[in-house]
Amino acid sequence: MSLDTRRTEPWLxxxxxxxxxxxLEHERGTRxxxxxxxxxxxxxxxxxxxxxxxxxxxxxLKEIEAAFTRLQxxxxxxxxxxxxxxxxxxxxxxxxTRHCVPCQREAA
Numbered sequence: 001m002s003l004d005t006r007r008t009e010p011w012l013x014x015x016x017x018x019x020x021x022x023x024l025e026h027e028r029g030t031r032x033x034x035x036x037x038x039x040x041x042x043x044x045x046x047x048x049x050x051x052x053x054x055x056x057x058x059x060x061l062k063e064i065e066a067a068f069t070r071l072q073x074x075x076x077x078x079x080x081x082x083x084x085x086x087x088x089x090x091x092x093x094x095x096x097t098r099h100c101v102p103c104q105r106e107a108a
Contacts, residue, residue, distance in 0.1 A: 015088050020071055023095035028064045031057050060096070067096040079103050 034057050038050055070076040077086050081103035090097060099107060 031061050063096045
């Protein structure tokens with residue numbers, strides 16, 4: 001592997017597609033468990049706090065599914081805004097992220 005490859009795609013060295021898929025599956029399972037727990041409380045889903053929680057979980061699930069798509073098309077781990085590699089440490093914490101930290105700050 002050349003030095004240039006290491007600089008442009010460091011996540012390939014430490015986070016394989018299999019590892020990324022495992023992390024995404026874990027995140028998806030966690031969010032689905034959270035949704036079931038909210039549903040099992042028996043409280044009305046129209047209650048503002050529960051409704052907001054469900055909406056947030058559903059949004060994250062969509063982001064996770066989009067990350068699976070990026071994994072399949074080879075763009076996983078690449079910032080969608082600046083096209084640089086997202087640091088592995090960020091992907092380990094937030095495996096479904098679409099942006100590097102500087103771009104995420106600008107978007108917020």
